Amino acid sequence: xxxKTNNKKKFKSGQTSRxxxxxxxxxxxxxxxxxxxxxxxxxxxxxxxxxxxxDLAVYEFLNKLQEEEGKK
Numbered sequence: 001x002x003x004k005t006n007n008k009k010k011f012k013s014g015q016t017s018r019x020x021x022x023x024x025x026x027x028x029x030x031x032x033x034x035x036x037x038x039x040x041x042x043x044x045x046x047x048x049x050x051x052x053x054x055d056l057a058v059y060e061f062l063n064k065l066q067e068e069e070g071k072k
Contacts, residue, residue, distance in 0.1 A: 026054070 031050065038047045047053040 034050050034053055037043055038050065038053055047056070
């Protein structure tokens, strides 16, 4: 559900559209490595594009960090 407040869209989660959609610059060399990784046959089905790969990689990395913090 999206509502408008103060000329900003507000989502059910409480985030504004500016918070939920942002541009992040990624090191070009790292981006090239991601492209090469995705182009491998075994990875093409799992990762449709660079954004999806990066989203999933960051999500999994953050979950791993949270699990490690929980063990301390």
